[in-house]
Amino acid sequence: MEACMTRPEPAIHPASTPGLEDVVAADTILSMVGGTAGRLIIRGHDLSTLAGWRFEELLALLWRDFLPGNPEADEIARRLGAARLHTFETLSPALLAATDDLSPVEALRLLLASLPDSETSDHAIKAVAATGVFAAAIHRRRKGEELRAPDPAASHAADMLAMIHGAPVAQEKADALDAYLVTVADHGLNASTFAARVIASTRAGLFSSVTGALCALKGPLHGGAPGPVLDMLDSIGEHGNVSEWIAAELERGERLMGFGHRIYRVRDPRADALKRALGKLGDPTGRLAFAEEVEREALGQLAKRHPTRPLQTNVEFFTALILEAVGFDRDSFTNVFAAGRMAGWTAHVREQEQADRLIRPKSRYMGPMPKNLAI
Ligand code: ACO
Numbered sequence: 001m002e003a004c005m006t007r008p009e010p011a012i013h014p015a016s017t018p019g020l021e022d023v024v025a026a027d028t029i030l031s032m033v034g035g036t037a038g039r040l041i042i043r044g045h046d047l048s049t050l051a052g053w054r055f056e057e058l059l060a061l062l063w064r065d066f067l068p069g070n071p072e073a074d075e076i077a078r079r080l081g082a083a084r085l086h087t088f089e090t091l092s093p094a095l096l097a098a099t100d101d102l103s104p105v106e107a108l109r110l111l112l113a114s115l116p117d118s119e120t121s122d123h124a125i126k127a128v129a130a131t132g133v134f135a136a137a138i139h140r141r142r143k144g145e146e147l148r149a150p151d152p153a154a155s156h157a158a159d160m161l162a163m164i165h166g167a168p169v170a171q172e173k174a175d176a177l178d179a180y181l182v183t184v185a186d187h188g189l190n191a192s193t194f195a196a197r198v199i200a201s202t203r204a205g206l207f208s209s210v211t212g213a214l215c216a217l218k219g220p221l222h223g224g225a226p227g228p229v230l231d232m233l234d235s236i237g238e239h240g241n242v243s244e245w246i247a248a249e250l251e252r253g254e255r256l257m258g259f260g261h262r263i264y265r266v267r268d269p270r271a272d273a274l275k276r277a278l279g280k281l282g283d284p285t286g287r288l289a290f291a292e293e294v295e296r297e298a299l300g301q302l303a304k305r306h307p308t309r310p311l312q313t314n315v316e317f318f319t320a321l322i323l324e325a326v327g328f329d330r331d332s333f334t335n336v337f338a339a340g341r342m343a344g345w346t347a348h349v350r351e352q353e354q355a356d357r358l359i360r361p362k363s364r365y366m367g368p369m370p371k372n373l374a375i
Contacts, residue, residue, distance in 0.1 A: 021262060025359070026189055026197055030062060030347050033188040035263035040270060042186055047269050051276065055156050055181040055343070056080065059128065062186060062343050066350035068121045079122065081152030083129030084159060088150050091133070096141055105218045105334045107138045112214060117205025124346035127210050131342045132156055135335035136163030139328070157181055160339065165327055172281060173326045177336075179277035180322050183270045184315065184337055186344030188263070192216040192223065196345045200352040201359040209349045214338050220257070223337045227330040228257040229320035233291060242297045250305055256298050258317030267312045274318035281325050291321055 017023060032041040040047040043061050050058065057073040059080075064070050071079065095114055099107030111134040115126070137147050140163070148163050158174035187193070196213035200206070217223035236245045249256065261268055283289055295313055302311040323333050352359075369375075 019262070025194065025361075026352070027355075028189070028348065028351060030344065030351060031186040031188050033263050035261075036265050038264060038266035038269050040187065047183065047273055050182055051179065051273065053178075053182050055178050055185070055340075058182045058185050059343050062347040063124060063350075066347055066354075067124060076125065077155065078152075079125050080129050080156055081150070081154070081159070083122065083126045084133050084150035084156075085152050087126070087130045087133040088137075088147070091137060096137060099138060099141070104135075104138050104142065104329075104332045105214070105224070105338075108134050108335045108338060109211060109214055109218070111138075112207065112211045115207040117207050123206045124350065127206060127346050128156070128339070128342045131335075131339045132160045133163065135332065135339055136160055138335065139164050139332050140166070142329075160336075161326060169327070176277050176281055176322055177326050180274060180319065180326075180336070181340040181343070183273045183277075184319070184340040186341070186347065187270075190222065191219075192341065193344060193348050197348050197352040198359045200349040201355075201357060203353070203356075206346065206349050210342060210345045213341075213345045217338055217341065218334060223334045223341070225257045225314075225316040226320035226323065226333040226337070229317055230324060230330045232257055233287075233294060233320075236294060239290070239293065242294055243301075246294070246297055246301050250301060256302065258314055258320065259298055259302060260311045261314045264312060264314070265310045268314045270315035271313045271318050274315065274322050278318060278322045278325060281322075287324070288321060291317070 030043060032039075034041070042050065042058070043064070045061070054073060054077075056077040059076050060071065060073040063076070091111075092114075095111065099110050102110065108131070112127075112130065115130060120126075133150060140147050145166060148166050150159050150163060151168075154162065154168070155174060155178065157177040158168065158171075161169045161174055161177055189197075192213040195216040196209045199209040199212045220228060236242055246256065278288060295317065299311075299313065319337065320330070320333065323336055324330065328336055
């Protein structure tokens with residue numbers, strides 16, 4: 001075996017951007033995250049102007065020029081409904097049963113990975129439809145409840161809730177879920193979208209790309225945070241404990257879920273969009289008022305501890321509250337996030353495929369070199 005030298009003094013300083021912060025790794029027409037102004041622009045629309053949009057309308061916007069024939073929202077709704085039904089009718093009971101020992105997001109990973117990559121022009125529609133159907137099926141199976149077939153005539157949000165609850169739900173809940181799906185549909189080059197684009201750049205296909213994206217979304221620093229937000233509220237328990245609980249958590253070096261963001265240095269605009277949608281559902285249990293108290297205290301203590309690093313409320317804080325209010329279990333929250341973000345993932349995959357350039361950055365080798373080898 002060739003002898004290796006002991007580790008040399010690093011000739012170059014370590015990589016200064018291990019998290020690739022500020023590195024521009026793709027050109028996109030899909031969305032822009034303005035970190036200092038607290039803006040999210042989706043294909044020319046500021047997020048604040050998208051309030052009241054149906055998810056299907058946002059899909060039509062994101063998919064324009066990426067889906068043959070550029071279907072409008074009503075046509076997308078029709079094809080999405082048909083795709084939900086098809087997914088449901090072809091979902092293998094044995095495959096669903098194979099998810100029993102997995103967490104809901106691992107179950108979704110298994111089901112998404114089972115879809116073939118062979119090319120059809122409707123794959124983006126199928127991916128969005130399948131994520132909603134799978135998320136609902138996983139939820140009901142874990143509760144030991146019979147699956148409910150989709151209603152192709154319903155909106156995607158209303159149908160997801162009907163499949164979850166086993167019966168249609170009040171319109172205001174469907175509106176709240178619609179607002180959520182629209183709000184989280186796309187968000188620049190976040191970790192999961194970047195993962196999707198890297199995989200798409202190898203020409204692996206749409207389902208491989210979005211399955212990889214889901215794997216990235218699963219982590220608690222990305223899409224896995226909203227369940228723990230509710231754990232935090234439960235653990236705090238009551239009004240008198242808020243300040244002490246947060247101080248103790250920060251003293252232990254723990255991160256408060258639902259706060260901080262890689263790009264936003266001001267409040268995440270999605271937090272406000274979700275808070276507004278949540279407000280329309282009322283606050284019958286006082287959960288929202290309590291959460292606002294926790295938010296105020298958390299922001300105050302984070303500001304004291306990190307005076308030069310603004311740490312603000314992110315999307316996950318109000319995601320937790322809105323998804324709880326419309327009836328999802330907290331361990332399903334990441335799957336519902338995936339149901340919304342699938343809109344952006346599929347559009348980014350198609351955009352990357354059009355660019356057709358393999359993403360292959362370099363790494364900097366910091367290990368030992370063989371003796372007497374000049375490079
Ligand atoms: N609670 C307490 N301290 C925090 C938090 C937090 N939520 N977020 C960051 N910090 C602290 C860090 O400990 C670090 O402190 P230090 O300089 O003393 O070591 C400092 O703030 C800077 O943190 P970074 O790790 O550099 O921030 P980064 O940009 O890498 O992290 C992230 C962003 C991962 C979102 C982080 O804020 C976090 O872990 N938040 C909690 C998890 C969460 O809410 N995730 C959802 C994000 S939104 C989304 O992905 C959809």
